[in-house]
Amino acid sequence: xxxxxLRRSGGQVGKTLQASKDIxxxxxxxxxxxxxILPVHDPLLRDDFSYKIVVNGKKTYPIDVSQxxxxxxxxxxxxxxxxxxxxx
Amino acid sequence: xxxxxxxxxxxxxxxxxxxxxSALPEAGxxxxxxxxxxxxxxxxxxxxxxxxxxxxxxxxxxxxxxxNKDKEARLVKNGxxxxxxxxxxIFKRNSIxxxxxxxxxxxxxxxxxxxxxxxxxxMIFGDGDKKVFGSFTTDIDIITHELAHGVTQYAxxxxxxxxxxxxxxxFSDVFGIMIKQYVLNQDVNQSxxxxxxxxxxxxxxxxxxxxxxxxxxLNHPQWxxxxxxxxxxxxxxxxxxxxxxxxxxxINSGIPNFAFYIAAKEAxxxxxxxxxxxxxxxxxxxxxxxxxxxxxxxxxxxxxRKIFGKGSKVEKAVKKGWKAAKx
Numbered sequence: 001x002x003x004x005x006l007r008r009s010g011g012q013v014g015k016t017l018q019a020s021k022d023i024x025x026x027x028x029x030x031x032x033x034x035x036x037i038l039p040v041h042d043p044l045l046r047d048d049f050s051y052k053i054v055v056n057g058k059k060t061y062p063i064d065v066s067q068x069x070x071x072x073x074x075x076x077x078x079x080x081x082x083x084x085x086x087x088x
Numbered sequence: 089x090x091x092x093x094x095x096x097x098x099x100x101x102x103x104x105x106x107x108x109x110s111a112l113p114e115a116g117x118x119x120x121x122x123x124x125x126x127x128x129x130x131x132x133x134x135x136x137x138x139x140x141x142x143x144x145x146x147x148x149x150x151x152x153x154x155x156n157k158d159k160e161a162r163l164v165k166n167g168x169x170x171x172x173x174x175x176x177x178i179f180k181r182n183s184i185x186x187x188x189x190x191x192x193x194x195x196x197x198x199x200x201x202x203x204x205x206x207x208x209x210x211m212i213f214g215d216g217d218k219k220v221f222g223s224f225t226t227d228i229d230i231i232t233h234e235l236a237h238g239v240t241q242y243a244x245x246x247x248x249x250x251x252x253x254x255x256x257x258x259f260s261d262v263f264g265i266m267i268k269q270y271v272l273n274q275d276v277n278q279s280x281x282x283x284x285x286x287x288x289x290x291x292x293x294x295x296x297x298x299x300x301x302x303x304x305x306l307n308h309p310q311w312x313x314x315x316x317x318x319x320x321x322x323x324x325x326x327x328x329x330x331x332x333x334x335x336x337x338x339i340n341s342g343i344p345n346f347a348f349y350i351a352a353k354e355a356x357x358x359x360x361x362x363x364x365x366x367x368x369x370x371x372x373x374x375x376x377x378x379x380x381x382x383x384x385x386x387x388x389x390x391x392x393r394k395i396f397g398k399g400s401k402v403e404k405a406v407k408k409g410w411k412a413a414k415x
Binding site for chain 2: 007009010011012013014015016017042043044045046047048049050052062066077081083084085
């Protein structure tokens with residue numbers, strides 16, 4: 001079991017939202033998947049979201065959600081539907 | 089004569105205008121000059137695409153017939169047209185860049201996507217998840233907010249961090265609300281000064297309030313409380329990273345927003361005829377990418393003097409606005 005937290009910041013309000021759960025996926029497999037979907041920073045973007053996955057409360061990986069596939073896409077989509085505010 | 093001119097044009101079409109005109113007889117030159125003047129009269133170039141719930145940009149271009157059947161596409165087209173009209177009719181600005189740049193928009197971006205974006209080249213609108221947010225095309229002030237980011241990019245081009253970033257967001261809110269007022273023909277007392285009052289689902293929620301800063305949403309089930317301060321005593325010194333909203337660009341924008349609101353109320357009438365003109369002149373003539381709140385205050389006071397005169401009602405209103413924001 002691996003614990004993952006989805007953190008979404010930016011957007012129209014500027015608050016960070018988060019959701020987390022335990023998933024049936026090996027930590028190393030998960031990290032390898034996350035390393036394949038790193039976002040490209042565009043300094044001209046305004047009001048865009050930034051997504052990060054925190055693995056087992058230690059390692060943090062920024063991700064590009066448009067590149068998600070398969071099981072990981074379903075997990076992140078479910079977490080995104082369950083986001084709640086984290087006071088800044 | 090027309091047929092003769094057409095032939096002349098075909099013969100000279102690969103030459104420069106100057107060669108073409110000098111080769112024509114006098115009567116033809118006058119006629120072509122008139123035709124040419126009409127042809128360059130500015131008109132908005134608006135393109136609407138659909139991402140069909142995917143992430144490819146700009147997506148598939150929509151025909152006029154499809155736009156008419158697609159509510160979100162229609163709302164964006166109308167909103168962008170109103171926005172272009174506002175900038176041209178009020179400030180003689182032809183599009184985002186002042187030179188007729190095509191206004192490119194993508195609707196139906198992503199799946200249940202709760203956002204609208206300016207990406208440096210175009211506007212992007214999500215449909216919302218229908219639980220927390222409806223379609224981001226529903227409120228004209230959101231469409232105009234995103235388009236104003238484009239105007240800012242071609243004007244002061246504020247860096248997207250700390251106080252310059254908060255000014256970037258504030259100018260988008262200020263022009264967003266002002267264009268909504270212009271479309272609805274509302275004066276400063278008729279406007280509700282809310283941004284995103286329909287996209288955030290629920291009767292008592294909006295994204296931001298320029299009049300009652302920090303009260304746009306309270307006890308929201310997902311978002312909690314509106315974090316915007318109205319004055320410098322409440323300035324939120326957040327870290328310049330993603331979790332800190334790059335120094336609170338969407339949060340501390342409440343401070344210049346409140347200054348604009350108080351100034352506009354003090355000046356009275358239609359905001360775009362008074363304080364809006366001052367803010368536009370500051371954005372396009374005075375401020376730069378590193379400008380902070382104090383520079384915005386000084387620039388708007390100077391522009392108020394320049395446009396409306398020293399000691400004018402508008403200059404006094406601008407000073408009162410910044411004083412209310414404790415700057």
